[in-house]
Amino acid sequence: MRKLFGTDGIRGKANVEPMTSELALRLGRAAAYILHRGKSRPKILIGKDPRISSDMLEAALSSGIVSAGADCIRVGMLPTPGIAYLTKALEADAGIVISASHNPFDDNGIKFFGPDGFKLSDETEEEIEKAIQTSAEGVLHPTGIYIGRMIDIADASAQYQKFLQLSVENMDLSGSSILLDCAHGATSHIAPELFSQLGARIITLNNKPDGTNINLDCGSMYPELIGDAIREHKADIGFCFDGDGDRIIVVDENGQVIDGDFIIMACAKHMKETGELKNNTVVITVMTNLGFHIACRETGIIVRETGVGDRYVTEEMLNCGAVLGGEQSGHIVFFDHHTSGDGMLTALQLLKILKETKQPASSMGTTMKKFPQILLNVLVKEKPPLEDMPEVQKAIQDAIDILKDSGRVVVRYSGTEMKCRVMIEGEDDGQITELAQGIAGKIEERIGA
Structure with missing residues (x-):
């Protein structure tokens, strides 16, 4: 039974067990040890969010990885879904994200992706944990040319941004006015650049991370706080990201909050109409509002329900062949484009739907009746x-x-x-x-x- 790994990796107060540099060093070695089987020189990719403890954990993880004979590919500050994409695109054997998502700055976390861009299976996480518990990770002590190398990828953000733009075929957003709340997190630099390059007028809030202000009264946990700014700037839509950029909450042109249930419902209805909703099925969790189930029943969409956690959503999507799934909290997965929940990709898909239907953002709020x-x-x-x-x-x-x-x-x-x-x-x-x-x-x- 796993003791370190929860539903989304390892998480806790930074510099307090288990989220210490000592544990991170052993975790890096353990990952390299497990991946060494059948591989002469594994490649493990690491990215992080901007919280103050991320550098500390990155240094420890990287040292552990190279000391066990694997190469460590460092991509710097990047959203979690960017790590998932690059792990697969750069043909790494695993990807590691250092982030505590929407948690306060003094927490941090470590989660893994496999070479296919999906989160590691429970079984592989158990193997890594067992290697730490039994000190098996200490077996590997290569010397000379067999010690791993640190490799920094300077254009990682640009590669991920190009992938996002291609997901909507470089859609032209000229004439659109978009407000972004970056939660002082991993989307702080890439999100304004992405939407600006597509031609939109951008108003950016909370994009000055200092290591201690991530998620502080901003982002997807506090979308109601940007309503006044939406109206003041006459923005067409607002997107609120969380600290690691894998979830999104929308605010419409009137300042009304649109959560993940409404986002998924709007996408599901449109995809059903265009024939893109494979197997006519959508995957959600037990926390999804009752109104969503009723709306799906009325529109003939099949609902598959899982426990809470985007990893369980993606597992069920694979099982039933669905291409759309997600959570009320704003983790939305589009299998036609990505293996992971992705806030910026979801924003682009929504903008594409609104452009095709010539509807305002507020139209998403009419797709279902929300129960108290x-x-x-x-x-x-x-x-x-x-x-x-x-x-x-x-x-x-x-x-x-x-x-x-x-x-x-x-x-x-x-x-x-x-x-x-x-x-x-x-x-x-x-x-x-x-x-x-x-x-x-x-x-x-x-x-x-």
Whole structure:
């Protein structure tokens, strides 16, 4: 059973176990050790977001990789989906992203991609973890010419940007006015350049990373904060990215927030109409709003549901042959273009749809009726199985019995943080708030931090 890897790699407080340079060094060696099987000299690509601890972890990982006889290809600050793309494009044996996504600056994380651009399988992550636990990674100590090299790729950002432009055949955005909130993260430099080169007028916010301001009251976690700027600048649309650029939330021309459910629904409907929605299927998670399911039923779109996490979405997309999937949080995957959720690619696909249909951004908000939904996050000190807490189970069952068929209850632990999430949907705001608070209270009493 994995102890280091969560649903999205390894994550934690930077310079505190497990997110230390000591662990990163061993992790780099372990990755090189596992990849050495059948390879005389593996290539491992590394990119990062701009948080202050990323340089520290990059140095340790890189040292571990080359000390075990693999070459380390460094691409600098780049969004997570850029690492996924370049890992495959540059024929690397693995890609590593140093980022804690939407978390605060003092957290950081390490996640892996395989040579095909998909996240590493649970089995391979378990092998890497086992190599660390058994100190097997310390076996490799090459000398002389067999020590690995550091290779810096100066045009990595340009290569990724060209890929994004080609995904929409260098679409002309002349006459469009776009506001970008880069969350002081990995999209801070590349996003304004990308949309400007396609001809759009760009208004850019939060694109001055200093290592400590990533995600700070900005980006995809706070899209409601750019409504005034949208109206002030008379922008046609706003895109809010998270720290590592793999998710996006949209704000329309009126300043209204459009989350991942609406984005996926708008894309699914258009792709169905144009014959691009393979198998007439879309993949979403248990957190997707009930209104999405109803809208799909009405339009004849098949829905496949997974647990929370974009890796589970992509796994199910592969299983059922879907080309579109994603999460309410804004991870959207277009298999016709990429193996990973990609905020900028999603933005381009949306702009293409709006241009083809000659509709404003606000039209996306009419694609489904959103049911009232409340999400509470309870800080916890441990994560025992929920079924082992009778008082919590009773509160959950009571809520289910009250809502019957007119709502949903989802209670789960975060895969990346010490939190338990309580999500309830229903027809009455007051009722679902009271029920969610009741469940959250029982969780807090038992395991609250």
